[in-house]
Amino acid sequence: MTEETTLQRIRERFPAAVISEFRGQHRVGADPATIHDLLEFLKDEIGLKLLVDITCVDYLYYSGAKDRFGLVYLLANPETSERITVRTFVNDPDPEVPSATDLWEGANWLEREVWDMFGIRFAGHPDLRRILLPESFEAHPLRKDYPLQGLGERHHLPIVTRDMG
Incomplete structure (x- = not known):
């Protein structure tokens, strides 16, 4: 299937989707209400079976940004x-x-990481809990409004040592 065929099929099935190009690669923007249907379509009907990554961008300080978080x-x-x-x-x-x-078992850890770092919830996730930080950690440190020096939590985390002998 050619790239143009893929884009045409996306336009037909999801007319509200916004298709753009950035540095030679196509991007599709969708409403959160239809994102799961779009991902399922891309996997099952287009053949994009590999979920490479899920990440997030916080647009808090970007002038002209209409939304706070961009999920990618x-x-x-x-x-x-x-x-x-x-x-x-x-x-x-x-x-x-x-x-x-x-859709992808690998989404489990990727979504947990986005939850941990940005606080984006994933409805229907089987085990949405912290993956990088302790459960007692209350903030989401990759948000732009998180203080550079932290909130003092470094001083309250338990220090774990291992016997190297």
Whole structure:
């Protein structure tokens, strides 16, 4: 399937999707309410079966940004090397999107990382808990409004030592 065919099929199935190009790679923007359907379509009907990454961008201090958080899904077809970036936007006070764990098992840890660092909830996630920080940690340190020096939590984390002998 050619890239133009892929884009045409996306336009037909998701007319509200915004398709753009950045540095030679296509991006598809979708509403959070339809993001799961779009991801499922791209995986099952287009063949983008590899979930490369899920990450997030905090647009808090970007002038002209309409939304606070941009959620980014990187998908690829391992057989044809076709790649596409899928984006959706969510806002405070309760940023949430549907989980993609039913589509890709690997989404489990990726969504947990985004939850841990940015506080984006993934509805339907089977085990949404911290993956990098202790459960007692209350903030989300990759948010732009998180203080550079932290909130004092470094001084309250238990120090774990291992016997090297």
